[in-house]
Amino acid sequence: MGLTLLDGWSKMIGMKIYQMRQGCVLERGGRFYTLAGWDWDGMFRQDRPMEALRAAAGNSTVIEKLDEGQLLAPIVSQEVWAAGVTYHRSRDARMEEARQAGGDDFYARVYEADRPELFMKATPHRVVGHGQQVRIRKDSQWNVPEPELTLAVNSSGKIIGYTIGNDMSSRDIEGENPLYLPQAKVYDQSCALGPGILLSEQGLAKTTAIRIEILRDGKKAFEGATDLSRLKRTPEELVAYLFRDNSFPNGCFLMTGTGVVPDSSFTLVHGDEIRISIDGIGTLVNTVTGGRRSSAAADR
Numbered sequence: 632m633g634l635t636l637l638d639g640w641s642k643m644i645g646m647k648i649y650q651m652r653q654g655c656v657l658e659r660g661g662r663f664y665t666l667a668g669w670d671w672d673g674m675f676r677q678d679r680p681m682e683a684l685r686a687a688a689g690n691s692t693v694i695e696k697l698d699e700g701q702l703l704a705p706i707v708s709q710e711v712w713a714a715g716v717t718y719h720r721s722r723d724a725r726m727e728e729a730r731q732a733g734g735d736d737f738y739a740r741v742y743e744a745d746r747p748e749l750f751m752k753a754t755p756h757r758v759v760g761h762g763q764q765v766r767i768r769k770d771s772q773w774n775v776p777e778p779e780l781t782l783a784v785n786s787s788g789k790i791i792g793y794t795i796g797n798d799m800s801s802r803d804i805e806g807e808n809p810l811y812l813p814q815a816k817v818y819d820q821s822c823a824l825g826p827g828i829l830l831s832e833q834g835l836a837k838t839t840a841i842r843i844e845i846l847r848d849g850k851k852a853f854e855g856a857t858d859l860s861r862l863k864r865t866p867e868e869l870v871a872y873l874f875r876d877n878s879f880p881n882g883c884f885l886m887t888g889t890g891v892v893p894d895s896s897f898t899l900v901h902g903d904e905i906r907i908s909i910d911g912i913g914t915l916v917n918t919v920t921g922g923r924r925s926s927a928a929a930d931r
C-alpha cells in the first residue's frame with residue numbers, strides 16, 4: 632500500500648506521472664506507484680493536481696519499475712500548441728531558410744515583437760509517445776526535429792507541469808513560404824511528447840539544459856544543446872498570450888520553441904533515432920519513419 636510512503640508529500644517539489652496502457656503510474660523519489668482510476672483530463676482541470684494525487688495515492692500499489700514498452704503519450708483531450716522563434720538560434724535558422732522567398736524579415740520582427748508567434752501544433756491523435764515513431768511527410772525532403780520544453784497548462788491557464796516535446800518540422804515547406812507553416816508543422820505523427828509529465832509548483836531553473844542527439848546506423852549524426860537562460864520569453868508570458876480569447880476546457884500543452892537547429896546541410900532520414908533530454912524530466916526517444924534511407928541503409 633502506498634499511503635505511508637507517500638506521507639509528507641505536501642512539501643513536494645515535484646513528481647512525475649506517466650500514462651501507460653494499463654493505467655497511470657506515479658513516480659516519486661525513484662519509486663513507482665500504480666494509480667487506480669486516475670482521471671487524466673480531470674488533472675488538467677485542477678489547480679493543485681499534486682494534492683489530488685496525494686489523495687489518489689492512498690489506493691496505489693508500489694511497482695518495481697516502469698515498463699517503458701507500455702508507455703503512452705501523456706495526453707488525452709488536450710490540444711498541443713507551440714511557440715516559435717523564442718531562441719536566437721531559431722530566429723537565425725528561419726531567416727536563412729526563408730531569405731530566398733523574402734520571408735526572413737517576418738522572423739526577425741517576431742523575435743523582437745511583444746506578441747509571440749503561437750500556432751496550433753497537434754490534436755491528440757497526431758501525437759506519439761516515448762518509443763513510438765515520428766514521421767517525415769511524403770512531400771518533403773528537408774526535415775528536422777525540434778527539442779522543446781513543453782508546458783502542461785490547466786484549464787485556468789496555470790502551468791501545472793513540464794514534459795519533453797519534439798516539434799517535427801519540414802524546413803523546405805516552411806522556407807518556401809511562411810504561409811505554408813501549418814503544412815510544415817501539422818501532420819500525422821508530427822509531434823512527440825513524453826515520457827511523462829513532471830508535475831511541479833515551482834518553475835524550472837534557468838540552467839535547465841535541453842539536449843538532443845540523433846543516431847543514424849548506430850552512430851551519432853548530430854548533437855546539440857541549449858538551456859532555459861536562452862529562452863527569450865517566460866513560460867508565463869507565452870501561456871498568457873495563448874489564453875487570450877481562447878479557452879481550453881481540459882487544459883493544453885504549449886511547446887516553448889527550439890533553441891537547437893542543425894546546420895542547413897542536415898536532414899533526418901528514415902530510421903534515425905532522436906533522443907531529447909531535459910534536466911529533471913527525462914529522455915524522450917523516437918525513431919523516424921518516412922523520408923529517404925541513409926546511404927548506409929541504401930547500400931545494404
Ligand code: DO4
Pocket residue numbers: 713714715716717718721722725748777798812887888889
Ligand atoms: O516560425 C516557425 C516555427 C518556429 C518554431 O517552431 C520554433 O522556433 O521552435
Ligand code: MG
Pocket residue numbers: 713714715777779798888889
Ligand atoms: Mg518549434
